[in-house]
Amino acid sequence: MADKKRVLITGAAGFLGSHLCDRFLAEGCHVIGMDNLITGDMRNIEHLMPRDDFEFYHHDVTKFVHLPGKLDYIMHFASPASPIDYLKIPIQTLKVGAMGTHNLLGLAKDKGARILVASTSEVYGDPLIHPQTEEYWGNVNPIGPRGVYDEAKRFQEAITMAYHRYHGVETRIVRIFNTYGPRMRVDDGRALPAFMSQALRGEDLTVFGDGSQTRSFCYVDDLIDGIYRLLMSDCADPVNVGNPDEISLKEFADEIIALTGNRQKIVYHPLPQDDPKQRRPDITKAKAILGWEPKVSRTEGLRRTLEYFKTVVEGQQ
Structure with missing residues (x-):
């Protein structure tokens, strides 16, 4: 038309x-x-x-x-x-x-x-x-x-x-x-795809720094x-x-381990240069x-995302 x-x-x-x-x-x-x-x-x-x-x-x-x-x-x-x-x-x-x-x-x-x-x-x-x-x-x-x-x-x-x-x-x-969410690249280096792909492959989860830095997903x-x-x-x-909804990367890694039902441990690596210690939006504006605010809980969002990553990681094995 x-x-x-x-x-x-x-x-x-x-x-x-x-x-x-x-x-x-x-x-x-x-x-x-x-x-x-x-x-x-x-x-x-x-x-x-x-x-x-x-x-x-x-x-x-x-x-x-x-x-x-x-x-x-x-x-x-x-x-x-x-x-x-x-x-x-x-x-x-x-x-x-x-x-x-x-x-x-x-x-x-x-x-x-x-x-x-x-x-x-x-x-x-x-x-x-x-x-x-x-x-x-x-x-x-x-x-x-x-x-x-x-x-x-x-x-x-x-x-x-x-x-x-x-x-x-x-x-x-x-x-x-x-x-x-779905369609994230498994190898894009960010926390969520890294944690999920490591957990699904049975590898230990890599956290940079001491894991106290926060993100909001x-x-x-x-x-x-x-x-x-x-x-x-x-x-x-x-x-x-x-x-x-802010969470530390250590807590986030623990959530992924619990979600996947695997028993990996967390290993710590040095924090990259200029990596932000805190990240949380003020969404007042x-x-x-x-008239917008997020509706999907992290529990539900991670469940949907895990289903996607399962198909990708299984396809790579």
């Missing part, structure tokens, strides 16, 4: 991008997925390929992006997102946050499209205030190994606001906190709903979307502006 909303989703073959494709198709949109597949996986979207209302472009958004026809929304989710990736491909990480965002903001300006960019809680660095509100400017080491991701996202926010103020582009910025369906609501809102300022 000609009156269908058309949405471009970059990073479409990634964890969050693929779930966004599902959501926008469920909302009756025509979805254009774009990914250069550096960290994305076509298996995440292969169930969409036969559909008439989905199309896919294998393209790197750091190069000029052109699409024929009208475009209503752009969701910019192209970026490595885990330390194991952005430490391996630091230049590409910086380029997609800078040049990729610049290209997509230009496309949004040209098409009169509303653009939502995926920022991150990493803009707060190793925070000196807790929980983190959107007004906190952060504590980031710009030349540390994690700086390639942190500063790419901070620049992304800055150029997005510049396009909003100077060119009048309709922009939205979501600051995403730790998220988990949001189930992917909740996050996607918050992002969709933000796109449809009138809020141009950054909004935290995440689950404020999301509640007030979007």
